[in-house]
Amino acid sequence: MTPVILLTGFLGSGKTTLLQRLLQDPSMAGAAVLINEFGEVGLDHHLLDRIDDNVVLLKSGCICCTVRGEVADALSNLDSLRARSEIAFDRVVIETTGLADPYPVLQTLTAHPVLRSHFTNGGVLTTVDAVNARLQVEHRAEAVRQIAAADRIVLTKTDLTEPGEDQALRDRLTRINPAARIMTTEEPVETILGGFGPAAFAAALVSHETHQCGPACDHEGHHHHHHNAHSDHNAAHHDEALGVTSFSLVIEGEIDWTMFGTWLTLLLHKHGDRIFRVKGILALEGEDRPIAVHGVQHLVHAPTHMTHWPDGPRQSRIVFILEGLSPEQIRRSFAAFTGLSGVRAAA
Amino acid sequence: MCSLCGILGCDDHWTNAIARPGVYTRNHDMPARRAEAARRLKAANDILSYRRVKLDVWQGRSYVVTSPTGASSVFEALSHLWPEAEALAGRDFDPLDDALISWMEARGDA
Numbered sequence: 001m002t003p004v005i006l007l008t009g010f011l012g013s014g015k016t017t018l019l020q021r022l023l024q025d026p027s028m029a030g031a032a033v034l035i036n037e038f039g040e041v042g043l044d045h046h047l048l049d050r051i052d053d054n055v056v057l058l059k060s061g062c063i064c065c066t067v068r069g070e071v072a073d074a075l076s077n078l079d080s081l082r083a084r085s086e087i088a089f090d091r092v093v094i095e096t097t098g099l100a101d102p103y104p105v106l107q108t109l110t111a112h113p114v115l116r117s118h119f120t121n122g123g124v125l126t127t128v129d130a131v132n133a134r135l136q137v138e139h140r141a142e143a144v145r146q147i148a149a150a151d152r153i154v155l156t157k158t159d160l161t162e163p164g165e166d167q168a169l170r171d172r173l174t175r176i177n178p179a180a181r182i183m184t185t186e187e188p189v190e191t192i193l194g195g196f197g198p199a200a201f202a203a204a205l206v207s208h209e210t211h212q213c214g215p216a217c218d219h220e221g222h223h224h225h226h227h228n229a230h231s232d233h234n235a236a237h238h239d240e241a242l243g244v245t246s247f248s249l250v251i252e253g254e255i256d257w258t259m260f261g262t263w264l265t266l267l268l269h270k271h272g273d274r275i276f277r278v279k280g281i282l283a284l285e286g287e288d289r290p291i292a293v294h295g296v297q298h299l300v301h302a303p304t305h306m307t308h309w310p311d312g313p314r315q316s317r318i319v320f321i322l323e324g325l326s327p328e329q330i331r332r333s334f335a336a337f338t339g340l341s342g343v344r345a346a347a
Numbered sequence: 348m349c350s351l352c353g354i355l356g357c358d359d360h361w362t363n364a365i366a367r368p369g370v371y372t373r374n375h376d377m378p379a380r381r382a383e384a385a386r387r388l389k390a391a392n393d394i395l396s397y398r399r400v401k402l403d404v405w406q407g408r409s410y411v412v413t414s415p416t417g418a419s420s421v422f423e424a425l426s427h428l429w430p431e432a433e434a435l436a437g438r439d440f441d442p443l444d445d446a447l448i449s450w451m452e453a454r455g456d457a
Contacts, residue, residue: 258383261362262390266442269429325443333442336451337394 003122004075004092005193006105010136010143011098013129014156018185018192019095025189032089034074071105072112079118091122101142102126102149103297110299121301125192126150126180130158133169137176144244147173148276148321149296150180154192158184175237178246178347179279179319236327237347244276247327249334251316252342254285263337264293264300267330272298274325280318281306293318362425391428397450398436402428 009015022028071094081087094105102124109119126146129136136143147153153173158166170182183192236247260282268275278295293303320330327345335343384404391402395412405411405421410428413419414435422431433439441447 256390257362258386258390259393262387262394263442265362265426266394266429266440270439270441271443329443329448333448333451336448336455337442339455 001120002079002089002091002118004094004109004119005122006094006096006102006124007127008096008100008102008124008146008149009098009127009154009156010129010132010140010146012132013098013127013136014154014185015095015098015127018125018127018154018156019093021185022093022189022193027189027193028091028093030088030090032078032087032092034071034092034094072108072115075115075119079115092119098142101145103145103299106149106296106301107299110301123151124149125152125154127154127156128169128173130155130161130166130169134172137172144176145276147176147180148244150177152192153177153180153182154187155182155184158186172239175239175246176244177277177321178237178248179277179321236345243323244321245323245325245327246319246321246347248346249280249316249318249320249331250344250346251283251318251334251340253340254283254287255316255338255340257284257291259338260284263334264295267333268295268298268300271322271325275320275322277321278318280316281310282316282318283314290314290316387425391425393454394440394447394451395432397447398432398438398440400432400436402432 007015007019019033023031023033075092078087078089078092082089096102096105106121106124108115109121110116126149128147133143137147155166155169161169173180173182185192236245238245264278268278275295275297278293278300280293282291282293284291287305290306290309291303292306294301320327331343331345335341388402388404395402399415401413403411403413409421409423410425411419411421412428412432412435418435420431420435422428429440
């Protein structure tokens, strides 16, 4: 299976600059690149030094709907060329437009009857412009969805910000997506790209548990541990301006996979358009190893078996990023459907 | 083939991708497969009975949901269960609805 890395981020947030840098790294020599551009004339590809058979320009503009077919066609075409030994590549990078919701592309990878046997989700990398991020996330829903879908958030233009601004932004991004790792473009390429997958995923969930808030973070997790486990209605990150809430279900006891799958499928069927992200590490009945589940809106990726539990307590944890839904109601629903009593909502 | 969207092999639901007896063992270990299928039916029927809708396997390959008035609908992939069940019941199944949660809690306590 060839990993597909989705590079997304709002207009002008530095996606192409980051892509240029990534492609210069020797580890990316075998990457094929799909570039999508919004507007009548594509420009971004002219900014890339590397124009070869492995760079495909998607011409249909907005990626939201129509280009899903084009992404599928482009990937199928790359795969056919590789099968005929006309090109070689070991991973694919798709650069979306600045206005794209990453969900349709991820869904294409998972649902396409042919592509899903050849390509796998290699992670979502979202660039965030440290100077303009505040305005973008408050006024553009696309920017929030891109951040919520991220496995990695790469802060750009940090050299143009005042001291202290970065930390405030990091805290805010953590409120929107507590499970993503945040880094800057100065990090080495292997740090930016390395370790996608179940191990990094578990590490992100665990580091979220021990997240240290800065002064600008209104995360109330510092306090809620003193509350009764079932009544901590503040046990969530909530960004008032955006209406985005993130929280975790922390679950004692082993989960019945069948009922969990039925519940999550029903939850996403009814409310998937308001659930930007679900990420979880689960202790299942009859399984020694933890299972990682990972979903974006209505889409759930195939769960993966992890090799071992990360350090810390062996308990299930599911992070939700959503808008307009009550964490307490989700906690109650989960407990009622799975029959587990030790379920609490935590920030 | 999926009867709704015409895509081959679309019953590749995410819940299938787990190494558990009866899930990966598609061509052997029939008892484990039957046990897993029975578990899925029971989990779905626990919820569907809230609106007196019933799910069953149809001819070993598809599924059928039946309403209390006897109306039924056949579909091929479990991923279509909830839209089919809601259409048949004429009402939705909202896992965040207080009444449904209370009903599930009461079943758990019984």
